[in-house]
Amino acid sequence: MQVDHSLPPYEQLKKHAEFSKTVHLKDLFIQDPARFDHFKLEIGPLLFDYSKQRVTRDILDSLNQFADAAQLCQWIEKLFHGDSVNNTENRAAMHWALRVPNRLGAEQEQSAPALDDDILQAIHKQIDHMGFLVDQLHRGQYRGCTGEVITDVVNIGVGGSDLGPLMVSRALEDYRIQTPQNLQVHFVSSMDGSQVSHVLHELRPETTLFIISSKSFTTVDTLYNAETARTWLERKLGRNSRVDRCHFIGVSTSKEKMTEWGIYPEHQLGMWDWVGGRFSLWSAIGMPIALTIGIEGFKQLLAGAHFMDQHFQQAPWSENLPVLMGLIGIWNTNFLNIKTQAILPYDGRLEYLADYLQQLEMESNGKSVTRDGERVKLGTCPIIWGNVGPNAQHAFYQLLHQGTEPITCDFIAPALRYHAREKLHAEAAHELQAQHQLALANCLAQSRLLALGEGALDERYNDLPVYKRYYGNQSSSTILLHELNSFSLGALLAAYEHKVFVQSVIWGINPFDQWGVEMGKEIAKELLPALQGEQASKQFDSSTEGLLRFILQ
Numbered sequence: 085m086q087v088d089h090s091l092p093p094y095e096q097l098k099k100h101a102e103f104s105k106t107v108h109l110k111d112l113f114i115q116d117p118a119r120f121d122h123f124k125l126e127i128g129p130l131l132f133d134y135s136k137q138r139v140t141r142d143i144l145d146s147l148n149q150f151a152d153a154a155q156l157c158q159w160i161e162k163l164f165h166g167d168s169v170n171n172t173e174n175r176a177a178m179h180w181a182l183r184v185p186n187r188l189g190a191e192q193e194q195s196a197p198a199l200d201d202d203i204l205q206a207i208h209k210q211i212d213h214m215g216f217l218v219d220q221l222h223r224g225q226y227r228g229c230t231g232e233v234i235t236d237v238v239n240i241g242v243g244g245s246d247l248g249p250l251m252v253s254r255a256l257e258d259y260r261i262q263t264p265q266n267l268q269v270h271f272v273s274s275m276d277g278s279q280v281s282h283v284l285h286e287l288r289p290e291t292t293l294f295i296i297s298s299k300s301f302t303t304v305d306t307l308y309n310a311e312t313a314r315t316w317l318e319r320k321l322g323r324n325s326r327v328d329r330c331h332f333i334g335v336s337t338s339k340e341k342m343t344e345w346g347i348y349p350e351h352q353l354g355m356w357d358w359v360g361g362r363f364s365l366w367s368a369i370g371m372p373i374a375l376t377i378g379i380e381g382f383k384q385l386l387a388g389a390h391f392m393d394q395h396f397q398q399a400p401w402s403e404n405l406p407v408l409m410g411l412i413g414i415w416n417t418n419f420l421n422i423k424t425q426a427i428l429p430y431d432g433r434l435e436y437l438a439d440y441l442q443q444l445e446m447e448s449n450g451k452s453v454t455r456d457g458e459r460v461k462l463g464t465c466p467i468i469w470g471n472v473g474p475n476a477q478h479a480f481y482q483l484l485h486q487g488t489e490p491i492t493c494d495f496i497a498p499a500l501r502y503h504a505r506e507k508l509h510a511e512a513a514h515e516l517q518a519q520h521q522l523a524l525a526n527c528l529a530q531s532r533l534l535a536l537g538e539g540a541l542d543e544r545y546n547d548l549p550v551y552k553r554y555y556g557n558q559s560s561s562t563i564l565l566h567e568l569n570s571f572s573l574g575a576l577l578a579a580y581e582h583k584v585f586v587q588s589v590i591w592g593i594n595p596f597d598q599w600g601v602e603m604g605k606e607i608a609k610e611l612l613p614a615l616q617g618e619q620a621s622k623q624f625d626s627s628t629e630g631l632l633r634f635i636l637q
């Protein structure tokens with residue numbers, strides 16, 4: 085359909101959307117037999133196939149104009165110049181700086197023009213400090229207060245201080261560094277004590293080290309879990325400063341708070357207020373990742389993300405992965421009225437990816453007020469959810485295929501797995517490769533059926549009874565990685581980070597604050613005394629009062 089290009093981009097897109105609603109994805113594939121070639125992007129280790137999105141070249145042109153009208157280019161410059169893009173907290177958002185390699189030269193100048201050398205040195209000092217501790221632990225030279233070698237490290241953190249490290253450590257488990265003592269990394273996040281009690285039950289105080297990971301070092305979830313850990317240690321090892329000194333590492337922006345808590349200065353790893361919690365896995369918050377894959381592997385993760393940072397800054401919109409991901413999301417959310425997005429990795433190693441992306445996207449862009457304090461004009465972040473694809477096929481795909489909700493999906497899979505280089509799997513390589521092929525066949529089949537409906541199969545299926553029919557026209561993108569390794573994962577995650585930024589620019593919101601999580605914490609503080617049997621300072625609503633009575637009776 086021809087749209088009047090003199091219209092403002094938003095009006096053009098509305099017109100496109102009216103027409104789009106009458107067009108089925110299968111028609112788009114019939115009209116253009118080479119649709120894949122025209123709607124795919126290969127960038128470094130990633131292939132992005134967006135041919136199964138309900139877009140045309142004309143729609144993408146209008147989306148690019150929409151991005152220009154929102155001054156996307158200028159905002160990207162502000163981000164990479166370290167401007168205070170987090171306006172409500174008057175802070176820069178410089179997670180990208182954590183990925184700049186520590187070498188001076190033309191390449192660096194180009195990729196990080198505003199990065200002060202002192203900041204770069206400070207970043208690399210922390211990486212080196214973390215690398216030193218990781219190396220000691222790997223070599224079995226890090227000992228507990230009784231002199232025994234540390235065999236288990238427990239990361240205590242929540243939100244960004246848990247989800248990123250957990251997700252990446254699991255995703256890259258195949259590259260795990262083998263250590264003489266078979267060092268294991270565990271994660272504790274939930275405030276209710278169920279995880280910490282479970283983990284402690286399995287471990288010995290003499291050989292356990294805790295990382296207290298909290299950007300603010302004020303998060304009660306983490307501080308309560310940390311106190312439980314300290315009490316557990318002291319019960320067995322006695323109450324003395326050697327326990328704190330030998331069994332705790334801290335990661336935070338606040339050295340004072342770490343010191344006050346009892347973290348030994350040499351075991352304090354720093355970070356900066358310009359790193360948002362959900363963007364912090366690239367800092368010392370990522371220590372569990374470095375413990376899993378080694379500091380060189382961690383640097384490869386940073387290198388993959390840095391590669392994406394450069395691509396994001398340099399590529400034209402139509403060849404720019406984060407921009408395309410962001411604009412296609414805008415098209416789906418704001419013009420096709422698709423308010424939910426499923427994350428479907430076809431690789432069990434990515435089992436926590438959806439959880440991680442929920443925080444990244446929804447805590448960033450789940451906003452309804454613009455940077456100018458006005459109510460937003462367009463709907464913002466869709467609901468992000470998902471699970472490992474093959475398992476989800478047996479859980480919620482029924483709704484994807486035959487439910488009433490329009491849903492867009494991200495299918496993610498590595499092309500190669502269990503291949504020669506992954507020596508780890510040499511014994512069972514053949515069987516496992518067959519399993520990987522099975523997973524890929526399912527991944528491609530599901531996106532094909534979602535897009536095309538029963539027409540994806542042959543004409544025999546046109547006479548199916550109504551309850552067996554597949555309407556199709558559910559859009560999806562497929563991201564293939566050559567293989568899942570530190571570099572490709574770093575690039576993938578940075579692409580999602582920048583996608584979030586692109587969308588925030590279009591919506592005119594600040595993606596780097598999270599005021600919506602604060603008041604609930606305050607109300608919990610008011611309620612805690614009532615649960616501890618103290619006289620409440622005020623009367624609550626009748627529901628809260630009723631629930632309190634039930635708990636306390």
Ligand SMILES: O=P(O)(O)OC[C@H]1O[C@](O)(CO)[C@@H](O)[C@@H]1O
Pocket residue numbers: 242243244245297298299300301302303306361362447598601
């Ligand atoms: O690292 P911290 O300061 O303990 O915060 C943990 C998480 O809590 C939040 O502030 C939300 O409550 C997240 O943004 C953050 O990742």
